[in-house]
Amino acid sequence: MDRALQDALNLLLEAERAGVVALDKLIAEVEHDELRNFLRGSRDMERRNAEELEALIRGNGGMPSDKTGPFAAKVAALGTIRERLALLSRGQEWAARKTEVALALAPETGPIHDYLTAMANRHRAEVEWGRAEVIRLMGAA
Numbered sequence: 001m002d003r004a005l006q007d008a009l010n011l012l013l014e015a016e017r018a019g020v021v022a023l024d025k026l027i028a029e030v031e032h033d034e035l036r037n038f039l040r041g042s043r044d045m046e047r048r049n050a051e052e053l054e055a056l057i058r059g060n061g062g063m064p065s066d067k068t069g070p071f072a073a074k075v076a077a078l079g080t081i082r083e084r085l086a087l088l089s090r091g092q093e094w095a096a097r098k099t100e101v102a103l104a105l106a107p108e109t110g111p112i113h114d115y116l117t118a119m120a121n122r123h124r125a126e127v128e129w130g131r132a133e134v135i136r137l138m139g140a141a
């Protein structure tokens with residue numbers, strides 16, 4: 001696997017792992033049932049992304065990173081749940097952009113291209129839907 005592509009995929013892998021850690025921590029602190037369920041759904045998606053990225057890197061001759069990104073500590077450092085939710089939403093935007101960077105380095109067809117296209121779309125959708133959902137749920141809490 002091309003080195004620049006491997007680095008770009010590993011950056012995403014580390015970020016998705018950090019997302020799992022950040023969401024797990026937040027889920028433990030949120031008392032609102034519906035918001036907690038929403039965050040569990042996001043956490044499960046991050047976990048699936050991390051597993052799939054790892055398999056994609058390995059399956060295409062690359063070496064998956066075993067690290068976790070710095071994002072979880074940044075989320076945990078914030079004082080309120082609302083601030084953490086806002087940073088998580090910006091994190092999804094960051095991941096969508098970085099997925100598009102990786103996509104530009106990938107072959108124009110094939111499994112990496114297809115996976116990254118779907119992953120970019122999922123993150124864009126999650127940003128939009130998540131923002132609306134969090135506003136609604138924070139209003140109801």
Ligand SMILES: [Fe+2]
Binds near residue numbers: 019049092095123
């Ligand atoms: Fe993500």
